[in-house]
Amino acid sequence: MNSDTQAPNRTDLIVDVGPVAHGGHCVARHEGRVVFVRHGIPGERVKVRLTESGADAKFWRGDVVEVLDASPDRVAHFWDLADSARSWSHRHPPVGGAELGHIALTRQRSLKAEVLAEQLHRLAGVELPLAGTDTAAGSLVEAVGEQGTTAPAGLGWRTRAGFAVTPAGKLGMHAHRSDTVLPVREMPLAVDAINNLRLWDIDLQGIERVEVAAPANGSRPLVLLVPAAGTRAKRLSAVLAQLPDDVSVASFDPVKGEVLRLRGRTYVQETASGHDYRVTGDGFWQIHREAPAALVGAVTGFLHNGGFLEPGAVVADLYAGVGLFTAPLADAVGATGSVLSVEGAPGTSRDARKNLHDAPQVEIVQGRVERVLREKARNFDAILLDPPRAGAGKAVVNQLIGAGPRAVAYVSCDPASFARDVGYFQQSGWELAGLRAFDLYPHTHHMETVALLTPRG
Template identity: 35%
Template sequence: AEQLRRLASVEREIEVEELPGTGDGTGWRTRLRLAVDGQGRAGFHGYRSAKVITELLCPQPVLGTYQGLDERDWRPGGEIQVTVDGDGTRHVVEIEPAKVSSIGRRSPGRRGATARRAAQAGPRREHVVEGSGRAVERVGGREWELSATGFWQSHRGAAQAYSTVVGQWADAAPDSIAWDLYGGVGVFAAALAGQVGPSGEVVSVESGRGAVEDGRRALADLGQVRLRAARVEKVVGELPGPVGAVVLDPPRSGAGREVIEALAQASPARVVHIGCDPAAFGRDMGLYLAQGYRLEQVRAFDAFPMTHHVECLALLTR
């Protein structure tokens, strides 16, 4: 509420809702990325620190997530992805250390930091230690098989809850065109496909090529869905129209001015915006309002119990 007031000049009371499966706030996390210290021990980075804390005591993950991880020597400087999928199968994937270029090491200050971030964002070798490395997840009666290191909501009740809200709010008309931006493996695209029907079209845009391939396999029976591997800000101005409903789930930094202004040019009647950072969310709401949209509804979920983080969903209309 404070961020909406400060960044979008919107006065609104916000009730943070509990997601299904939260319980007492422990045992809800199904995905965990661990660091490895210089001695090959798995742990967590300290708050705003490069130090690795090797006591695996955080109570957020589902039961069995940590089992045996502290008994193994891992590659120093690497990471470990632990995923417990919808079938309860644990997948453990070791990720090699990020390679920092010589430019990144030599360059002081901001440029050096930028080079290091670019190196860390690049592809890194993965070694499946346990499980198949292919996680099975289900939403709305549909099954996805995706990389255990790929994106899926961390809270075990989140994907279904958000998909339900998206379906209610998007209200895409039969035979219409809908967009699913930052679409991942197509969970929201599947919800939109049921609304537009076989004669409509759903265009999903996602920058991660692996996620797009996983989504294409999961939605192969939905001929009205087209998943495109691209950066949203590069292609949003050329997507097919007229578009009736848009769903977007951008990264923590939000969608930003470039994307929202391009989206407003396409003039969808309904926009469902999802954000995991209230500050970026509030800023984006202000940008929509400046483009003539009305903020009809807001819901916030305690998607990260035992932390201050919340997930926000908004319905905007024009």
């Protein structure tokens, strides 16, 4: 990446903003060159400040610094530090993480639906809406958790947040695709329990990164400190003394992968679908306060309605994490069924064993999905697939199909890798039989997708 992001006095372009694209930007053109524009809306005419450019570059990137012809869907940004025009007027780029905050929520969701539909069409040849459904492609992305909260729509949903630290030891966040760290004094997307910690008032010198988890059930939050190389125990103690007494605090050694207790617990206690889950350190858990229930409901709904998840069924939960889906799957198959739960991260797999110790029908295996599927070959009624952002990939998809399940429920956080994998399933005679998408990351370009895949015919 070049240094353009650091300098506000680069070339400004006037462009017409074109269609939305995957990744949080829209496509524009300037003298035949593609420019990926952030902080615009399709149909607008804007002034763009280039953040990445070069005579030989295939495309450029830029931020909107002035709107010349606004979309009716443009709204005042809820966060000054993430507002592109305001930030550049103060001679710095905006922070990442709220790149759609200038767009009305309903339009955000329709744009995300456009991205999902385009990826499925281009990478898998799938046209939305699917046959047999009454959901229009433009309304595919569902709102989640906007009832029963005092926070404005689209705000106050994050139960987890990660922060950088400025050279002066202040809580900060990175600008998009930049090493620049900007000090922050609020996080409007986070739940009150995170903002109430007021981490921006703390001297964080010696700390490289801060991860915070505040469970939606109101249980004790955890602050995880990642010290910079050479930070002494005395400095950690000084940071610890500034944090509230009722908050658990731990440190994380990224080289050894160890979470060390400083005060309280090294984990948080989450709750979802009638089960409690221990999640250690920065172990994975869905960040939207309503995401676990929404996703479990979508997965079990697809499998139950299709007759794939009944007492006595044999199922697998791949990339299972701490067992969010494993526990309700075990409930559904009962004592006469079985669930194979596979997770690659050792610490997360240990959490899963603790979380599911009273479910004898569950077999928990720590290791790579490809290896475990080879070693644990069996006939599955259904397989749940919840891979990381990169997706499952062709090799894993082929292994799944070779295992002969009657159905695969696929949970994805990335429409591009999801669509690519759907294409692999289709090449082997499978089809996309059901699809739901959830706006679990309002004001960002991210979404979560749950799909049902079955053998064609």
